[in-house]
Amino acid sequence: FVEFFRQASPYIALHRGSTFVVLIPGDVSASTAKMNSVVRDVSLLHDLGVRIVLVVGASDQVSELTKMRGGEVNFVDDYRVTDEAAMEAAMEANGKNQVLVQALLSRAPTISITRRHRDGDEDGAGERGMASNGANVVATSGNYIFAKRMGTVNGTDFQRTGEVTRVDAKGIKKKLSQGDIVLLSSLGFNAAGEVLNCQSFDVALATAIDLKADKLIVMTDPSHMPYEGNDSAERVPRYLPLRSAEAYLAKIYGTKDLNGGGGVNGANGVANWRWLQMEYSIDGSGTNKGDEQIVSAYSNDEREHLFDSIRGVNERISRFEELMERGLSWRVPHCPQELCLAAFACKAGVRRTHLVDPTVSGSLLVELYTRDGIGCMVARDRYEGTRIATMADWESIKRILEPLVANGAVIARSDEQLIDEVCKNYFHVTERDGKVIACCALKPCGNAPDAHEVAAFAVSPEYRRGGRGDALLEYAENYACETLATSRLFLLTTRTADWFVQRGFE
Incomplete structure (x- = not known):
């Protein structure tokens, strides 16, 4: 208890x-x-x-x-x-x-609880x-x-x-x-x-x-x-992650509807459930197939919800009403409605x-x-944009880590060491609009198969204080548990211990 x-x-x-x-x-x-x-x-x-x-x-x-x-x-x-x-x-x-x-x-x-733990007047x-x-x-x-x-x-x-x-x-x-x-x-x-x-x-x-x-x-x-x-x-x-859920639904629909146009990009898919397409804009910042041209007055950081910038959400039209006007249907044929x-x-x-x-x-x-x-x-x-790093990311990771290496918060790595750890799939990155803005590594701890070390945890300075560190850490914890079958995560740090302690590390 x-x-x-x-x-x-x-x-x-x-x-x-x-x-x-x-x-x-x-x-x-x-x-x-x-x-x-x-x-x-x-x-x-x-x-x-x-x-x-x-x-x-x-x-x-x-x-x-x-x-x-x-x-x-x-x-x-x-x-x-x-x-x-x-x-x-x-x-x-x-x-x-x-x-x-x-x-x-x-x-x-019950009366016994109220008598023991609460005072009140007679009525x-x-x-x-x-x-x-x-x-x-x-x-x-x-x-x-x-x-x-x-x-x-x-x-x-x-x-x-x-x-x-x-x-x-x-x-x-x-x-x-x-x-x-x-x-x-x-x-x-x-x-x-x-x-x-x-x-x-x-x-x-x-x-x-x-x-x-x-x-x-x-x-x-x-x-x-x-x-x-x-x-x-x-x-x-x-x-x-949202992208995995979309891929799951698109796979079911594409498999079971091959005779009726086939897949999310088929004749049926382009209509009501075109939102399943991976390239379909989720923030109204570009042109979607079958949709009107959208001119946005907001920066990327200000677009937190779908279609806010289509005409501007105001008192006359609700978010949900906007979606329905676009002819979107949340139900996808043959897929679990939940x-x-x-x-x-x-x-x-x-x-x-x-x-x-x-x-x-x-x-x-x-x-x-x-x-x-x-x-x-x-x-x-x-963190839906978080993924395993590829060789194309190593220079971006190096750029993010350099300031932390300089002040001693992260250990120094040679280019060869960094490339080796990326090739071993230790590194994960958060990507926004094609730009890597955060990274972390999940490294095995010696001979313990159920233990991994969280290392090289960093967020670009211009993207801090926006919850991205929390999101990246939660992604890392989920990935370690679900994919790596890890029951223990370790962290070696002297400069940022308080931040991790507040988030459950001991």
């Missing part, structure tokens, strides 16, 4: 004040046990200072209620055809889920502002999701099925700043005053993008997660997306407050 808190303490400080969007899909919310477990973890995240938007789907319940009422359950291209019977079922199921979540979040601590309202039942979580909901009718697509009238257009980000942020947990369902509202049945995945994605969320977390069964290799018995990777969602969200500016197994008790806490986690993380922040 004590050791867990010591390990978790850096993450508690890191996540405090962050905004997380947590998606509980319909197949998870249909299970009372899973819902109880996830909501309890969400409540604890809130207590630890995380700003939470909780999106709860109801697809399974809607199907069940529709059948009970004699209606027909009909899906076309993963979207439900929502007739009046299905609409009534959707409103009932989503309303039931909202009430259930609010009830679970109202759970109070139960103490200094911390707890409600009379002892609970301190306020869950709020509202008409935050704007949608439009899907209409008739390829001859299918989707009736009351809606497409999410944008999110009331201002309203949600206001509630989050007050300390509330914001509850969202799969229901959206249009300008005609209608309730529309949307998809919880679309709601979660739009919310995460428009809020510029730090994390999007999807509670999903491991069978829906990507696997390393072709054997489904192999374990889920703990970490996927990973599609994760990759698209990261490419659109969400720093990290986590796929977490809801069947494991406490999985959300383990994923967020331990170094190795328990789920699969897709990351788009700056």
Whole structure:
């Protein structure tokens, strides 16, 4: 218990004040046990200072209620055809889920805990502002999701099925700043005053993008997660850089759609899911195939999110709405929708997306407050450009290390030694716009196969104080664990010991 808190303490400080969007899909919310477990973890995240938007789907319940009422359950291209019977079922199921979540979040601590650790007045309202039942979580909901009718697509009238257009980000942020947990369902509202049945995945994605969320977390069964290799018995990777996730999806799509245009660059790929192309601009700084010419008024360092510079994100158009206007679709045919969602969200500016197994008790806490986690993380922040160094990089590495060698922070290496270590794949570099801006080496420690030394760790002076050192170190730790099967990392330093101690080294 004590050791867990010591390990978790850096993450508690890191996540405090962050905004997380947590998606509980319909197949998870249909299970009372899973819902109880996830909501309890969400409540604890809130207590630890995380700003939470909780999106709860109801697809399974809607199907069940529709059948009970004699209606027909009909899906076309993963979207439900929502007739009046299905609409009534959707409103009932989503309303039931909202009430259930609010009830679970109202759970109070036991009397023995409050008596031992908290003083309060007689009517139960103490200094911390707890409600009379002892609970301190306020869950709020509202008409935050704007949608439009899907209409008739390829001859299918989707009736009351809606497409999410944008999110009331201002309203949600206001509630989050007050300390509330914001509850969202799969229901959206249009300008005609209608309730529309949307998809919880679309709601979660739009919310995460428009809020510029730090994390999007999807509670999903491991069978829906990507696997390393072709054997489904192999374990889920703990970490996927955005480019690896894109390559994974492109490979699946290209393999299974050879007869229909073939691959991401085929006739179909150039349309809705052209964002999977590696060369597709993620910051709006250039011309994308099929897109308008973009003239940017911002420097590279100021472009932190996708398409900010297309027309300028302002009050009249949201980030998510901008993406939809470009005709992009986050769903890629034949690919797991959870990973599609994760990759698209990261490419659109969400720093990290986590796929977490809801069947494991406490999985959300383990994923967020331990170094190795328990789920699969897709990351788009700056270390996505980190890779193994090649011979073409050795002079750039030398340039970065020279100032540190001069002041004694890094040991001197001859050109021959540096080239030899690069050839042995010891060095890793962070690249930005074709320029190497940071480096580090992971060198074996003698005859110990499970130990490596972190050496020659450096960031170019003009790129310091931007989180790149933290990102490079986390990349190195993930690479050492996942690829090198390393259980121990060592560091020899006298000048920068404090920086590494603050990040978990002893």
